[in-house]
Amino acid sequence: MNFAQLLLPDFSLILCGYLLCRFTPLARPTWDQVETLVYFFLFPVLLFQSIARTPLDVGAVSGLAAAGLLLGLAGITLAYSLPWWPGLRHVDRREHAASAQVAFRFNSFIALALSERLAGAQGLQLIAVLIGVCVPLFNIGAVWPMARHAQTGFFAALVRNPLIIATFAGLACNLLGLHVPGWLDPTLNRIGAASLALGLMAAGAGMQFGHLAQAKALAVGVLAIRHLLLPLVAAGLGFALRLDPTQRAVLLAFSALPTASSCYVLASRMGYNGALVAGLVTLSTVLGLASLPFALGVLR
Template sequence: MTLRRRPPGHRPVLHILLSIAPIFVLIVLGHLLRRGGIPSLEFWNLNDRLVYWVLMPALLFNKTSTIVLAPSVVGAYAVVILGAFAAATVFGLLASKAAGLPGPVASSILQGAARHNTFIALAVAERLYGTEGLAIAAVATSLLIPTTNVTMVTLMVSLVRGPDEKRILTSILRDLARNPLILSVGLGVAWNILGNGPIPVVHDVTRLLGGAALPVVLLCVGANIHIRAMAASALPLLLSSLGKLAVFPLAIVALAQVMDLSQTETLVALLFGAVPTASSAYTLARQLGGDAPLMAAIVTLQTGLAFVTLPLTMALAAHFLG
């Protein structure tokens, strides 16, 4: 008697929930550790820098430099990922305008609707779909990181419209050009295209560092959650969550069908629409004069909602695609 193995995307809700549960346990653990001062607040601040400058760049370079970049797949993925990102961005802008909300509030709604937590998406992709899923997620990351950062900065400056907006925009774009995540993706893709294969020692080191990246960064995500910020007004929270957890995922599924992506490719792409907004959105809101307390509330609410919505979204999509 032979047992038929289910395709990777065809999994019941409980199985997906149990697979994803360790990721959210790490997030909660990070929050509890920081609240308890373990090991110290200074540790968590320095840990963020370690993740940003060393661990995540190592992971992204290693994956983007070694995956198979078929032009047809990358092109189709660009249409799906960037098209859905554009849909969520337009939704955030139009919803804020229709509600008559001021620029700082609108900028936070925009980030809440269209940004994504890369780290959670990569971690879930590996948990659910293994090495193949993580490699596909790296392709999506290489497309989204530069596009998201440049788009968000440009639109936020135009919404807030401070007196030094031109100087701020120039400064932020200069910082983006030195962003270690963007640079690591660019170097990885460039080395991949050259086709010279793994670099002795370098790829071994980046593989080891990358292995530490996801668990450490999930602890940092939890450490940066602000429960007290949840006192923000209901409408901006609703609009941003609707854009991120409904518009973005639905656009990905629709475009994936048009571009004829495989089931696994579609589900990995869907992760970037179904995960909560990025924790770094709070920092950007502070830099550009957005509504930082509202942004902290949006990040916290969406991260909490994702405990339920992420496994449910993935299970529904797997059923629909199956």
């Protein structure tokens, strides 16, 4: 499998956003409006459709769902513990609050494409299970530290968060057996494609590598969790829970994915250092070229 070919489109869109913002009249004010559109409309529609459209067979995939939840909890715990790691005891707490999400969130677009290549239609069903059970947990895990450090109510922040609203709405429709009308699918698919392109370009537009230089230890810790520790945890869970080979492969791929491009949008819209998070998203996309072969080739 050509992992470089799979990740190149995302990295190219980030680079396009960076170049457009720096060298064309499409400067920062333009991208502020793009971020608003992506955060409040495009990404929520995409999340809702991704979760609602694939029925969940709870019985057949309970082991995989449990592994996904345990993997997610491990990622969140490791990310939250970073300020107590050696060399990170004096890390800026606001930068940690914004960056922690990078350690456990994932790029769902790459997840869907990769799972289909690994196991066809079954792979898509299995990754849909992981998306359905992990996205609510990850979104809550991403919002909580930022809401706490911004001194805003955590539950108020969750209730107002459009990504979490869309996630729970999608799960409710899925479990109740409700479906989006077929005639609406093409429109939703186009909105999803737009959210991918514009979200990645907005991340590139907000990117400032200088911020990474000011938080080197934090960046190393966050990316080490995302691309090294979580694949190792996934390998252990697959063995301990006796997942079948296909489920184990999908879990390993899930554990090694680049982080979500919406990390930047969420941090920026909540008033945090979006430039730092955008740089981490970019580096995570590049590191995915190494972590995916590591998880699927070595650990598998």
